[in-house]
Amino acid sequence: MKSTLARTERALILxxxxxxxxxxxxxxxxxxxxxxxxxxxxxxxxxxxxxSFNDNIAGNAARFQPDARTAANREAATNVxxxxxxxxxxxxxxxxxxxxxxxxxxxxxxxxxxxxRAQTRDxxxxxxxxxxxxxxxxxxxxxxxxxxxxxxxxxxxTPDPVWQIIEDQYVVKRHIARSGLQADFQRRPDPxxxxxxxxxxxxxxxxxxxxxxxxxxxxxxxxxVRNTAQSIIDVVALATDLTRDDAYRLLTxxxxxx
Numbered sequence: 001m002k003s004t005l006a007r008t009e010r011a012l013i014l015x016x017x018x019x020x021x022x023x024x025x026x027x028x029x030x031x032x033x034x035x036x037x038x039x040x041x042x043x044x045x046x047x048x049x050x051x052s053f054n055d056n057i058a059g060n061a062a063r064f065q066p067d068a069r070t071a072a073n074r075e076a077a078t079n080v081x082x083x084x085x086x087x088x089x090x091x092x093x094x095x096x097x098x099x100x101x102x103x104x105x106x107x108x109x110x111x112x113x114x115x116x117r118a119q120t121r122d123x124x125x126x127x128x129x130x131x132x133x134x135x136x137x138x139x140x141x142x143x144x145x146x147x148x149x150x151x152x153x154x155x156x157x158t159p160d161p162v163w164q165i166i167e168d169q170y171v172v173k174r175h176i177a178r179s180g181l182q183a184d185f186q187r188r189p190d191p192x193x194x195x196x197x198x199x200x201x202x203x204x205x206x207x208x209x210x211x212x213x214x215x216x217x218x219x220x221x222x223x224x225v226r227n228t229a230q231s232i233i234d235v236v237a238l239a240t241d242l243t244r245d246d247a248y249r250l251l252t253x254x255x256x257x258x
Contacts, residue, residue, distance in 0.1 A: 001069065001239070003057040005050065014050045016057060016238050026050065026235040028228050032221070038098075039091040039225060042084070049084040050232075056080060057239050074240045077247075078254045085232060085251045092225030099218035106171045109149045117146030125155065132158055136165040141177055144170040 006013045011027040028050065032043035056076035060069045120143045124132060136144075147155065148170050152163055237247035249255060 001057065001061045003054045003061075003239070005054040012047055012050060014054055014232075014235055016235050018238055022238055024231075024234040024238040026228070026231040029224050032224055032228070037221060038095045038218075039088065039221065042088040042091040046084045046088045046228075046232075049081050052080045053077065053239075070241045074242070074250065077236050077240055077250055081232070081236060082251050082254055085229070088225065089229050089252075092222055092229070095218060095225070096222040099222055102218065106175065107148065107167065109145050110174075112142055112145050112149075116142065117149060120146035121150055121154070125157075129159055129162060133162045133165060136162055136169055139166075139169065141170070141173040144173060 001019060002017045004015045006015070009030065011029045014026040015023065016025075017023040028043060028047060031037065033040055033047060037043070053076055057073060060072040060076070063069075064072055124135060124147060127135060139147075144166060147166050155163065233244055233248050233251065236242070236251060237244045240247060240250065242250065
């Protein structure tokens with residue numbers, strides 16, 4: 001059995017190759033260790049654990065026959081990987097819950113003009129795809145709320161990309177309305193318009209889109225934690241000659257059987 005640890009600009013990669021031809025790779029994206037990332041501390045701890053586990057696998061392969069090596073690797077997985085893995089996964093779950101709550105809040109539909117919303121939905125369903133896409137780009141917050149209120153399933157014939165535009169526009173415009181961003185961004189006089197005044201809608205839109213991007217980044221972080229954890233389970237399973245289920249149990253309980 002051989003193991004290698006490599007660092008690239010994008011990830012820390014732990015590879016394990018079994019003498020029977022099987023191999024597994026665990027990758028921890030460097031983005032997860034960035035200071036602004038909500039799982040950074042746990043990712044840094046896991047980074048250190050992956051290095052130690054690699055050293056253990058290499059040392060055990062050099063010192064022991066297969067059966068003793070397997071036992072030693074299981075002990076290393078328990079002592080070196082389990083606690084950092086659990087903390088990392090817990091941080092991912094916490095961020096996932098927070099991101100889901102933030103996303104649900106962003107997509108909440110406030111009460112509005114029921115007759116107008118019904119008319120808006122009727123108009124929208126009568127449009128072709130190009131018309132719906134154009135409408136989604138220019139619709140007011142109340143018009144978008146009419147569509148969001150009915151929900152995705154109500155518009156079965158609307159393509160997913162168009163519905164994504166609707167959701168994005170709704171989140172952006174609702175954020176502006178609820179946060180008062182429009183008041184924070186006022187047009188400034190310049191050589192092209194020395195008497196400019198009033199709200200700077202473009203600046204408010206840009207700030208709100210940044211909030212939307214932050215929501216997406218949070219979801220991407222949760223996905224990265226999930227993928228990393230799954231890859232570590234694969235590596236531990238191979239290094240310890242366990243099934244994925246038993247390797248997961250080892251990492252989360254310190255035991256290989258219930």
